[in-house]
Amino acid sequence: MKIARCTDGGAPFWALVDSEAALVRPIAGAFADWGPALTRAIAAGRAAAGEDALPIDGPARSLAGVRLLPPVEPVNRVVVAGANYAKHLAADFGLKTPPQPIAFLKAYGALIGANDPIRYPPLTKELDHEVELVVVIGDAAIVDGDPLAAVLGYAVGNDVSARDLQRSGPAGIGMDLFAAKSQDCSTGVGPWIVTRDEFGPGSPQLRLTLKVNGQVRQDASTAEMTWDVAQLVRFVQARSSFAAGDILFTGSPAGVGQGTGVYLEPGDVVEASVEGIGTICNLVGPRPGA
Numbered sequence: 001m002k003i004a005r006c007t008d009g010g011a012p013f014w015a016l017v018d019s020e021a022a023l024v025r026p027i028a029g030a031f032a033d034w035g036p037a038l039t040r041a042i043a044a045g046r047a048a049a050g051e052d053a054l055p056i057d058g059p060a061r062s063l064a065g066v067r068l069l070p071p072v073e074p075v076n077r078v079v080v081a082g083a084n085y086a087k088h089l090a091a092d093f094g095l096k097t098p099p100q101p102i103a104f105l106k107a108y109g110a111l112i113g114a115n116d117p118i119r120y121p122p123l124t125k126e127l128d129h130e131v132e133l134v135v136v137i138g139d140a141a142i143v144d145g146d147p148l149a150a151v152l153g154y155a156v157g158n159d160v161s162a163r164d165l166q167r168s169g170p171a172g173i174g175m176d177l178f179a180a181k182s183q184d185c186s187t188g189v190g191p192w193i194v195t196r197d198e199f200g201p202g203s204p205q206l207r208l209t210l211k212v213n214g215q216v217r218q219d220a221s222t223a224e225m226t227w228d229v230a231q232l233v234r235f236v237q238a239r240s241s242f243a244a245g246d247i248l249f250t251g252s253p254a255g256v257g258q259g260t261g262v263y264l265e266p267g268d269v270v271e272a273s274v275e276g277i278g279t280i281c282n283l284v285g286p287r288p289g290a
Contacts, residue, residue: 001051003027003153004192005073006066016054017063017192019278024066028057031073031245035152038195039138039244043149047197070111070189071136071155076245078106080159080181081232084225084251101227101235106159106249107182114156114190114280120266121183122288124162127264130252131210131272132157133222135229136193137246147233150242153195154204156280157249158188158272163258188272188280189247199276203228207275208253212268217260220253222274 002017006024014031015024027034034054041050072078082102083089089097112118120127138152159181166180181187199206205223209216227235232250236242257263264270266286273279 001047001195001198002192003071003195004190005069005071007069008061008066012069013057015061015066016051016056018060019063022063023060024063025060026057028055031076035244036139036141039150039152042152042195042197043139047195068114068191070113071193072108072111072189072247073245074108076108076243076247078108078111078247078249079236080104080106080249081227081236081251084227084232085220085253086226087220087224087254097226101232103232103236103239104177104181106187107178109184110182110187112185112188112282114188116185116188116282118160118188118264118270118282118284119183119185120285120287121162121186123179124165124183126163126257127284128161128163128257129210129212129217129264129270129272130159130161130256131208131218131274132159132249132252133204133206133208133274134189135233135248135250137233137242137248138244140242140244142233142237142242144234144237147230147237148196148203150233151196151229153193154199154274154277155189155193155247156191156272156274156277158210158270158280158282159249159252160186160188160264163263188270188282190280191278194277203230204276206277209273210255211271212264214269217262218253218255220255222250224253225251
């Protein structure tokens with residue numbers, strides 16, 4: 001099933017999406033009110049029962065009549081795992097795979113919806129793209145033996161990064177990931193959550209693609225991840241506990257501007273896609289002062 005966070009101009013709401021009929025059915029309450037129970041139903045192999053138990057609130061609405069928001073509430077955290085594709089590290093950064101995952105937080109204010117414009121940050125001249133599989137945690141009761149049991153589903157992400165700011169950290173201190181990854185209104189997430197039961201057991205192996213103005217820049221598979229979804233969830237959980245509704249970016253494959261020297265420009269149309277989930281399409285806005 002597909003679950004989106006939407007607005008029709010008023011307060012944001014969650015909705016069950018029927019993409020074939022182009023309809024959304026509003027769900028009553030916040031994610032914490034129904035997300036954990038639905039996640040547990042999926043983990044127990046009762047996805048249909050979980051869907052039937054969702055607190056549907058009112059008649060269906062047209063999908064075209066709502067704006068798709070990032071599928072995460074402001075109370076939740078945005079966790080980013082990096083250095084998770086060996087080819088990306090070698091080709092784009094000239095680095096070897098580290099001995100363990102790398103994780104950090106992204107500011108919620110960096111997020112935009114599936115079709116929102118990307119704000120061109122005033123401090124950068126090297127705006128880069130990174131298509132990623134995004135994990136949505138549905139149940140805070142993480143089970144160490146089976147971290148996937150806590151996953152409600154997956155979304156598409158484009159972890160837009162300011163590479164010159166990323167490299168601007170003082171010598172001996174390291175990369176400035178906060179400046180690089182948390183620029184306001186820059187990171188697309190969506191278009192919705194596709195629940196885990198749609199992908200079968202284990203960490204999903206899905207094709208990732210990113211196009212700029214129709215030209216393919218990234219094309220890979222999540223099967224190439226150094227650490228799979230379960231390993232990343234376990235790694236983060238051991239350091240800082242997840243809450244229901246948190247999201248986790250899982251790293252990006254090779255082909256980013258850091259390696260090619262071709263960065264995003266104002267007016268570029270950026271399409272990030274994950275097989276079985278969908279596509280987010282974001283227009284890069286003007287440079288400040290232009």
